[in-house]
Amino acid sequence: MGFKKMALITHLPKQEQTFFSFLAVSVLLFLCWGVIEVESGIGVNWGTISLHKMSPFTVVDLLKQNKIQKVKLFDADPAVMKGLMGSGLEVMVGIPNDMLAGLSSSTSAADLWVAQNVSRYMVKGGVNIKYVAVGNEPFLTSYSGQYQSYVVPAMTNLLQSLAKANLARNVKLVVPCNADAYESSLPSQGTFRPELTPIITQMVSLLNSNGSPFVVNIYPFLSLYGNSDFPQDYAFFEGTTHAVTDGPNVYYNAFDGNLDTLIAALAKIGYGQMPIVIGEVGWPTDGALGANLTAARVFNQGLVNHVLSNKGTPLRPQVPPMDVYLFSLLDEGAKSVLPGNFERHWGIFSFDGQSKYPLNLGNGLLKNAKDVEYLPYRWCIANPLKDLAEVTNHVRLACSYADCTTLNYGGSCNEIGAKGNISYAFNSYYQLQKQNPRSCDFDGLGMVTFLNPSIGKCRFLVGVSDYASSSGFRLQNSWISVLLILLWDAWLFLM
Numbered sequence: 001m002g003f004k005k006m007a008l009i010t011h012l013p014k015q016e017q018t019f020f021s022f023l024a025v026s027v028l029l030f031l032c033w034g035v036i037e038v039e040s041g042i043g044v045n046w047g048t049i050s051l052h053k054m055s056p057f058t059v060v061d062l063l064k065q066n067k068i069q070k071v072k073l074f075d076a077d078p079a080v081m082k083g084l085m086g087s088g089l090e091v092m093v094g095i096p097n098d099m100l101a102g103l104s105s106s107t108s109a110a111d112l113w114v115a116q117n118v119s120r121y122m123v124k125g126g127v128n129i130k131y132v133a134v135g136n137e138p139f140l141t142s143y144s145g146q147y148q149s150y151v152v153p154a155m156t157n158l159l160q161s162l163a164k165a166n167l168a169r170n171v172k173l174v175v176p177c178n179a180d181a182y183e184s185s186l187p188s189q190g191t192f193r194p195e196l197t198p199i200i201t202q203m204v205s206l207l208n209s210n211g212s213p214f215v216v217n218i219y220p221f222l223s224l225y226g227n228s229d230f231p232q233d234y235a236f237f238e239g240t241t242h243a244v245t246d247g248p249n250v251y252y253n254a255f256d257g258n259l260d261t262l263i264a265a266l267a268k269i270g271y272g273q274m275p276i277v278i279g280e281v282g283w284p285t286d287g288a289l290g291a292n293l294t295a296a297r298v299f300n301q302g303l304v305n306h307v308l309s310n311k312g313t314p315l316r317p318q319v320p321p322m323d324v325y326l327f328s329l330l331d332e333g334a335k336s337v338l339p340g341n342f343e344r345h346w347g348i349f350s351f352d353g354q355s356k357y358p359l360n361l362g363n364g365l366l367k368n369a370k371d372v373e374y375l376p377y378r379w380c381i382a383n384p385l386k387d388l389a390e391v392t393n394h395v396r397l398a399c400s401y402a403d404c405t406t407l408n409y410g411g412s413c414n415e416i417g418a419k420g421n422i423s424y425a426f427n428s429y430y431q432l433q434k435q436n437p438r439s440c441d442f443d444g445l446g447m448v449t450f451l452n453p454s455i456g457k458c459r460f461l462v463g464v465s466d467y468a469s470s471s472g473f474r475l476q477n478s479w480i481s482v483l484l485i486l487l488w489d490a491w492l493f494l495m
Contacts, residue, residue, distance in 0.1 A: 040307045040320045042361045043070025043090070044329040044348070045280055048077060051333040051403060051432055052351045052464045056083025058369055059330070062353050063089060065370070067363040072279065072325045074136060076117035084127045092131035092174070092325075093117060095154075097147050100135050104153035107160060114161040122167060129171055133279075134158065137178040137217060139196055151175060152202045159210065172212040175203055176279040179218050179258055182265040186246045187257050187315070190264035201269045208271055213322055216262055217280035220254040220299070224290060225340065232290075237302030249314035255281070255303065260315040275322050282327035282348075285356055287341030289410040293457075297357040300326065300348065308362050326361075333403035341405035352464050373465040380430035380440035381423035383447040388422060394442040395425045402428035406458065413458035423453055424460060431463035 046059065060083045063071060072092040073080060084091060095103070095113070102109045121127035134155050138147035155173050162168040181200065184190040192200050207214060220235040231242035237253050244251040251257040259276070266274045283299040284291040303324070312319045331347035349355055353369025360366075382388060398404070404425050406413040413424055426446045433439035440446040454460045 040310070041070050041323045042068070042304060042307070043072060043323055043325040044068055045072045045074075045325050045327045046080070046329045047074055047332045047335075048080065049332040049334045050330065050351055052461075054330075054351075054353055054369065054372060054464055056080045058353065058372060060084055060087050060089070061371075062349070062367075062369040063087075063329075065367045066361065068361065070323055070325065071329075072133070074133075081117075081121055081127055085121065086125045088128060090128050090130045092133055093129055094133040094136055094176075097135045097138055097143075100138065100147050100150035100154045103134075103157055104150040107157050110154070110157035110161040111164065114158065114165055114167070118162070118167060118171060119165045122170070131172050131174050131212075132158065132162075133215070134173055134175050136176055138175065139181045139193075139200070140178050141180050141193075145195075148196065148199055152199065152206065155203065155206055159206075168210070172210060174207070174212050174215045174277070174279075176215040176217060179216060179262070181216075182262055184261050184264070186244070187249070187251065187260035188246050188264050190261035191268055192265050197269065204266065204269065204271050204274060208274060213275040213277045214262070214266065214271075215277045215279040216259075217327075218255060218258045218278060219281065220258070221283050221290070221342075223254055225288060225342070236299055237306050238298065246314075251314065253306075255306070256313045259321070260313045263313070263315045278321045278324040280325060280327040282346050284342035284345045285347075286345035286412050287337075287343070287405045287408070287410065291342045291345060291410065292412070293357045296348075297359060300359055304359075304361055337405060341408050341411065344403055344405050351461075375431065375435050375463045375465060377452075377462055378435065378448055378450050379423075379453050379460050379462070380426045380435075380446050381449055381453050382419050382426060383445055384419075386445050388419070388445060391422055391442070391445055394445060395422055398425040398429035398442075402432045404428055413455075416455045416458050420453075420455055420458070424458070427453070427460050431461055434463065 044063070056079050059080075064087065068089075070090045070092075071084075072094070074094040075096055076093050081093075099113070103113060118129055118132065122129060135147060135151060137143075138151050155175070158173055159168065162171055162173075177200075180193075181196055182190050182192050191197070204214065224230045224232060224235045231240065233240040234242045234244075234252075235254050237255070240252050244257055249260075251260070259278075262276065263272065266272055281303060283296040285293050285296045303326075307320050307324050310318055310320050326348060328346040328348070330349050330353070331345055331351045333344050333351060335343045337343050347356070348359055348366065349369070352372050352374070355366035355368055358365050382391070399407075402425070405411060407416075407421050407424060408414065413420070416424065422445075426440060426442060430436075430440045430446070430448075435448075437448070440448050452460065
């Protein structure tokens with residue numbers, strides 16, 4: 001799974017009269033054959049760039065507990081695919097961008113990829129693969145055209161490979177695009193970026209001829225995060241004082257405005273009827289101002305309610321997206337933070353499958369993962385009896401390996417004080433190292449405790465037993481070490 005680059009679609013529409021633009025788009029949409037009304041399904045993105053990984057079987061059980069029937073993957077990790085076998089879940093398997101060049105130039109490479117990542121799992125009791133995603137946001141502006149010439153040739157070769165394997169009817173190719181592939185000042189004026197229009201026209205023609213939808217990733221959070229002038233209430237679904245008027249249409253949220261911008265762009269290249277799937281949409285819970293539990297709950301619940309109401313958008317009334325995949329299922333503590341510290345905190349569940357906030361996806365409130373195998377309940381903290389004057393390098397080292405993004409400005413642990421910061425960094429590293437006692441030494445500045453040091457909304461984590469990892473060291477569970485820690489805790493408590 002490649003990390004999500006911060007591509008902003010901040011085109012907050014102007015308020016000028018645009019009746020003729022709207023009329024032109026309406027005519028194009030009318031001339032295209034009608035869109036069949038569909039009932040949207042809510043799925044999730046399952047990314048695996050995590051420091052603490054649960055067993056894929058535990059994750060699949062979590063999905064089934066919550067009646068989430070659709071899951072989108074960013075690659076075909078064999079362990080994840082094995083966990084999905086026999087589950088009946090509908091799966092979108094991703095091909096990383098760095099594989100597109102090889103697949104575009106070699107039919108044998110495409111044949112091999114299909115054989116290894118699709119055919120082998122499409123057996124009785126196997127994986128229900130419905131889509132193969134050719135790249136992930138390959139037209140992203142920040143890629144400077146690096147992948148765009150490979151997309152259509154790779155699709156062509158993969159389609160031939162699926163046909164050879166007698167899978168072309170059951171497995172559809174898609175290309176998840178970022179919303180920066182199109183642009184406008186108003187939704188009805190939506191067009192694809194000029195340099196992309198020829199390629200995207202080819203791509204959409206190929207998708208259309210094979211019965212595939214257009215997949216787009218929409219992030220109102222990024223619009224808000226990247227533009228201080230973006231109206232906050234327009235990013236949500238609770239009503240706004242900054243409604244956007246576009247001819248006879250009025251937009252009350254950024255999601256609908258963005259989606260109709262795409263619909264208008266598709267109409268302008270002759271595909272106004274194209275079915276649309278939302279490949280990624282969500283709100284992070286930490287790592288930036290505006291990224292918190294309350295905002296994430298309000299956005300995601302508003303989104304789900306909006307989609308499941310089948311209200312559609314002004315340009316497609318009563319026609320919501322075919323499917324919507326929330327980003328993301330779980331937090332991913334090893335993702336790049338180049339776009340922002342929030343990149344590690346998109347999950348509706350924390351890394352250990354615990355729901356972060358009440359959310360109803362249409363089947364009742366989220367349920368926590370069962371049978372999660374945690375490490376022993378102990379933490380590493382700064383020794384209160386030691387002089388911490390020389391601790392800076394230790395904290396820097398700990399955070400270069402572990403995830404300390406919640407300590408930064410806007411994070412949930414930003415206000416726990418200097419000693420709290422040190423303890424948080426120490427513990428994050430200690431849990432990453434599977435509670436190896438040497439990983440809590442820090443030249444004598446750290447100590448192990450059984451007393452949970454979590455402060456308010458700042459959670460000091462306990463790691464999970466990594467199903468696949470043999471790295472790190474496991475703390476010996478001798479009664480002597482446990483007794484010593486308990487005695488030390490009791491002495492500190494009584495001081």
